[in-house]
Amino acid sequence: MIYLKTMLKVIDNSGAELAECIKVLRKSPKNCAHVGDKIVVVVQDAKPLTSQITGAAAANRVKRGDICRAVVVRTRSPIQRPDGTVVKFDDNACVLVNQKDEPIGTRVSSVVARELRKKSFNKIVSLAPRVV
């Protein structure tokens, strides 16, 4: 249940830590985003940019106030699976992506839901340390 004003954790190394949803993409206005849906977010909290980070990681850093696209990877609201299993996470989390649906960061730091594979976000699933 991700919609306007929902605050999400950002779990990649793009530099963002907290993001606020401002739009759910390709859904009717009454709908909300679930795992695997794309949203537009504003970065509300980001790690400070230090000179130690170099290369691709530095070029892809985001700042506070940046507007990005993101994919929802965990939701607090229950996810019902075809076999009757229901999965609930303790927080809402997302991964920032570019216009081509490729993740901006190079790492995903915590668990993601298995539903992402069905929506063909295979890159994020393979980067994640655990898939539930």
Next chain:
Amino acid sequence: MLCSFSSQTRRLLLRSFSTSRNVHIFEQLPPKRSGEKLMSYVKNAQYQRLDPNGSKRNLLSAENSSRLRADDIVTIIYKDQKPITGQILAIKRQGISSNILIRNKVGGVGVDISVPLFHPNILRVDIVRRPIKYRPRAKHYYIKGSRLDVGDINKTH
């Protein structure tokens, strides 16, 4: 006895009396399902289909002293997917749609998974560890986000 009625009523009554002699009373039919109540018959048929050896029913039955209880750490073994481990928060007993709610912390994030126990994809449920002393209450929703919350449980516990 009939003298108090009108002639028309008397005629009707006589006719009904005369026909009543010819009423055929049928033999009682044999009871269906050899007398078993419909709902218990349906439930047994479901159990026969989804749990023929009774092992899953045994995990939930109140008579079994080694039944599943909230606070147990269990591993659910599937036919075609990886096993999942966690601590039981609640057991919902409702026939073949019974399910158990297990909780675990995966990389610091709490995950609650409600599993339908009689799903044919579930091979068995292994009890990894039992507590020395059980917490009060049958449903342990209150441990979430408190200092009693589950830790990072893995299979080796």
